[in-house]
Amino acid sequence: MLRIAVPNKGSLSETAAAMLSEAGYHGRTDPKALHIIDPVNDVEFFYLRPKDIATYVGSGALDVGITGRDLLLDARMPGAREIEALGFGGSTFRFAGPPGRFSELADLEGMRVATAYPGLVDAYLDEHGVAVDLVPLDGAVESAVELGVADAVADVVSTGTTLRQAGLEIFGPVLLESDAVLITGAQEPTGLDTLLRRLRGVLAARRYVLVDYDLPADLIDAAIAVAPGIESPTISPLRDPSWVAVRVMSPRTGVNQVMDALYAIGARAILVTEIHAARL
Secondary structure, X not given: OEEEEEEOOOOOHHHHHHHXXXXXXXXXXXXXXXXXXXXXXXXXXXXXXXXXXXXXXXXXXXXXXXXXXXXXXXXXXXXXEEEEEOOXXXXXXXXEEOOOOOOOHHHHOOOEEXXXXXXXXXXXHHHOOOOOEEXXXXXXXXXXXXXXXXXXXXXXXXXXXXXXXXXXXXXXXXXXXXXXXXXEOOOOOOOHHHHHHHHHHHHHHHHEEXXXXXXXXXXXXXXXXXXXXXXXXXXXXXXXXXXXXXXXXXXXXXXXXXHHHHHHHOOEEXXXXXXXXXXX
């Protein structure tokens, strides 16, 4: 039975649970439950603190887990490794300090840097040869400079509004572009291939739609140039031998532009359908 670690709370929790549900797994219905067995799919779910998941998987206690790339790197567990990005939970890590005080990474040499991700930040600074005094904090770090605990901070940034409100200015390079990821240990567990196929199917269903349309048969090449599909379009004859029906998978992003282009070529009865599940 495949043992899967799932975030029990936080920004990754609900989306991870929804993704597993879309993949056909039966997780918890009680938000307080910490352990659920899904006998139909031969898996067990363990609901854990997101920061702990890399430790459990890397140690071999659990087979696979869903966590953030940032949390994986911060844990610095040699046995844990990323095997698939899951397309949600995106975040960016940056340095910030008082306006005008810092302009590049080297300016942090010998300074106090507050962060909730000491393992991640320490590894990054070591790689770039910058020595600092790390100040580990649990949670928000924006107030660390104002309260005199640190000279600068390293934190998650989306719009930068929170840091600006704290009187801080972003500087230097991006430490990390993070995402939710599927991780496993040193050994590939039995059942991982099925889980991966299902999750990739969910990602495909979210990224693509089905486009169906009717088209004069002599315009097929022009239409395929607009919407080539994943492998090749499905083309079926209609009662009128001069027309064909075409079905193709097309990226969800920009599908209205694709419909416009197909209509301009001569396609008619253009329909877009959601994909519930996929195996590509």
